[in-house]
Amino acid sequence: MTMKKTLIVIFILALSSCSKELPWSAEGIQTETLKARIVNTRVSIDDLGKFSWTDGDKIAVHRSVSGYETATLSVDGCFSVHLSDGEARDGYAVYPADIVSDAASLTVNLPAAYSIAKTGMGNYSPLPMIAVNDPEKDDLYFKHLGGILRLVFPGLPYETQTIIITPDKKITGNFAVEGLETDSPFIECGAEPGEDIVFTLSSPAKEKEDFVINLPLPVGTYEALTYKIYDRFGNLVAEKTQDINITVERGDGFAPGLDVSIDVSRLPLCAMLDRKGTLQVMNPLGLTIEYSLDNEIWTPFTEDISIPLNRGQRVYFRGNNKRYSTSRNTETFFKSDVKGFLFGNIMSLITPEPDDFSVLKVLEEGYNFVGMFGSPNWFSHPDLDLLLPATKLTYGCYLEMFSFSCISRIDLPATEVADYCYSGMFAYQPISLRLTHCPVKTLPAIDLADYCYYGMFRGCAFEEPPVILAKSVGYSSCGYMFANNGSLKEAPELHATSIYMSGYSHMFEGCVSLTKVPYIANISYSQSGAFSSMFRWCESLNYMKVMFSTVPNGVTGSEQENWLTSAPAANGTFVMNAAATYNPADIGIPSEGWTIETASE
Numbered sequence: 001m002t003m004k005k006t007l008i009v010i011f012i013l014a015l016s017s018c019s020k021e022l023p024w025s026a027e028g029i030q031t032e033t034l035k036a037r038i039v040n041t042r043v044s045i046d047d048l049g050k051f052s053w054t055d056g057d058k059i060a061v062h063r064s065v066s067g068y069e070t071a072t073l074s075v076d077g078c079f080s081v082h083l084s085d086g087e088a089r090d091g092y093a094v095y096p097a098d099i100v101s102d103a104a105s106l107t108v109n110l111p112a113a114y115s116i117a118k119t120g121m122g123n124y125s126p127l128p129m130i131a132v133n134d135p136e137k138d139d140l141y142f143k144h145l146g147g148i149l150r151l152v153f154p155g156l157p158y159e160t161q162t163i164i165i166t167p168d169k170k171i172t173g174n175f176a177v178e179g180l181e182t183d184s185p186f187i188e189c190g191a192e193p194g195e196d197i198v199f200t201l202s203s204p205a206k207e208k209e210d211f212v213i214n215l216p217l218p219v220g221t222y223e224a225l226t227y228k229i230y231d232r233f234g235n236l237v238a239e240k241t242q243d244i245n246i247t248v249e250r251g252d253g254f255a256p257g258l259d260v261s262i263d264v265s266r267l268p269l270c271a272m273l274d275r276k277g278t279l280q281v282m283n284p285l286g287l288t289i290e291y292s293l294d295n296e297i298w299t300p301f302t303e304d305i306s307i308p309l310n311r312g313q314r315v316y317f318r319g320n321n322k323r324y325s326t327s328r329n330t331e332t333f334f335k336s337d338v339k340g341f342l343f344g345n346i347m348s349l350i351t352p353e354p355d356d357f358s359v360l361k362v363l364e365e366g367y368n369f370v371g372m373f374g375s376p377n378w379f380s381h382p383d384l385d386l387l388l389p390a391t392k393l394t395y396g397c398y399l400e401m402f403s404f405s406c407i408s409r410i411d412l413p414a415t416e417v418a419d420y421c422y423s424g425m426f427a428y429q430p431i432s433l434r435l436t437h438c439p440v441k442t443l444p445a446i447d448l449a450d451y452c453y454y455g456m457f458r459g460c461a462f463e464e465p466p467v468i469l470a471k472s473v474g475y476s477s478c479g480y481m482f483a484n485n486g487s488l489k490e491a492p493e494l495h496a497t498s499i500y501m502s503g504y505s506h507m508f509e510g511c512v513s514l515t516k517v518p519y520i521a522n523i524s525y526s527q528s529g530a531f532s533s534m535f536r537w538c539e540s541l542n543y544m545k546v547m548f549s550t551v552p553n554g555v556t557g558s559e560q561e562n563w564l565t566s567a568p569a570a571n572g573t574f575v576m577n578a579a580a581t582y583n584p585a586d587i588g589i590p591s592e593g594w595t596i597e598t599a600s601e
Contacts, residue, residue, distance in 0.1 A: 346369065412443060436462055483506055
């Protein structure tokens with residue numbers, strides 16, 4: 001049995017008369033002034049459920065002859081109600097003013113559309129309230145007719161414009177106020193399924209923005225609701241049905257916040273252009289690939305294709321192909337003539353159904369996705385991720401996949417890598433658009449295959465590198481990995497203890513801003529050339545912590561293999577293994593100007 005959460009906190013607001021005099025106007029109109037008793041300045045709801053008033057809030061006050069009049073709270077905290085000669089206040093006063101539907105039976109109408117600029121501020125409360133409008137009493141006590149469902153949207157997606165919420169019960173339209181003769185008037189939700197409630201942002205979200213919507217609910221039990229999020233171009237960017245299982249009673253209560261994060265793992269590979277342009281797909285292998293403009297109707301193609309797109313229009317791709325190239329010169333290639341964003345799950349090209357590609361973690365064929373987005377117009381979406389979820393790769397997968405492009409955010413979870421799999425993946429970016437932060441946080445593979453990180457970030461311009469967890473480095477695995485990055489200031493910690501031929505060769509060559517090498521592990525095995533020109537031209541290098549106990553192969557010898565060619569700086573600090581049996585000068589550390597320290601690890 002599922003436990004239900006009951007939300008029942010009752011707060012009563014009062015309006016008191018600030019003047020019993022009824023001044024007459026020249027037209028015989030009298031004005032009665034009512035003042036809010038609450039000192040706070042907002043009809044709002046805080047995190048504890050407390051309400052208060054603000055300038056500009058409106059109530060509907062019934063008059064004995066003229067019917068309801070809208071009264072607006074002024075800056076001095078007063079509502080002014082106009083009465084004709086011989087007329088008095090009677091019946092009820094209602095908040096918000098625009099929900100009164102039928103004065104005779106006192107029916108209120110809950111809207112199906114809201115402005116999120118107001119509702120979405122998090123403290124605005126459109127919760128219906130009613131007060132007996134007795135002119136013989138000094139106070140008007142407003143009582144709640146229902147409750148509040150607080151919807152917390154953490155980080156709305158980029159350019160969100162509209163949120164549509166559909167509850168499982170009727171909460172919009174006309175509701176008769178019941179229990180008027182008691183101290184607990186209320187409105188009750190309808191048994192029929194609810195209709196859409198539209199929340200519109202006054203301007204699109206510019207980046208991930210948090211919103212809180214206080215949704216008024218009639219009394220009743222609610223099991224679930226569905227929400228859909230659309231961007232300003234009308235694209236559906238998120239959809240979710242969530243069980244809420246709550247009972248709402250008179251007063252105020254908050255349901256748990258909703259998680260509006262988008263499950264990108266079930267979203268096919270998608271491209272969106274920043275302005276009107278054309279997306280081209282080169283298909284030299286004649287593979288059957290499908291595209292869709294709505295993620296519902298799919299069009300297959302087996303040849304090269306050009307797809308015209310308006311600004312913000314999405315195009316989705318899927319396929320049922322094990323590989324998308326057989327060599328470096330046969331790759332399927334995506335190109336745009338204007339700036340474009342990439343997001344979704346790349347595995348939709350391997351198998352087309354979300355139930356399948358959302359859980360697919362293995363690339364079985366080699367050369368997959370080689371150079372696929374090697375165009376300078378591809379960028380990461382400001383909010384949605386491009387997923388490369390494979391944890392096991394085969395020969396050449398991802399080779400130069402984003403070379404010449406500007407993909408700035410990606411997760412690479414593969415722990416089993418193969419020869420050439422990441423080689424040149426982010427290399428050769430346009431000079432004016434070079435990546436200023438590393439697109440990858442961690443490279444988790446422990447055993448590096450030959451050439452797998454070769455030139456991976458060559459020519460980038462970020463200051464901090466990714467975390468590298470490798471313990472064994474294959475032939476040229478990290479060769480030229482960060483070469484010619486003029487902005488890199490600190491090398492990653494290098495924990496590998498086994499380095500094969502050319503494993504670290506030219507790894508940081510030309511990193512003229514590199515000042516710190518925080519850790520290089522003690523080497524149990526290395527081959528000749530393993531460190532060849534590793535720090536060549538790193539002229540700013542002034543700190544190294546190197547745990548070699550003996551001088552490994554490739555650190556001394558010919559100039560070609562000298563790992564500190566043209567480096568380091570004139571002054572610095574070298575931390576060496578306390579058990580080391582060599583002199584720092586033996587591996588290129590200047591004998592003068594450098595401070596030598598020791599450490600056990």
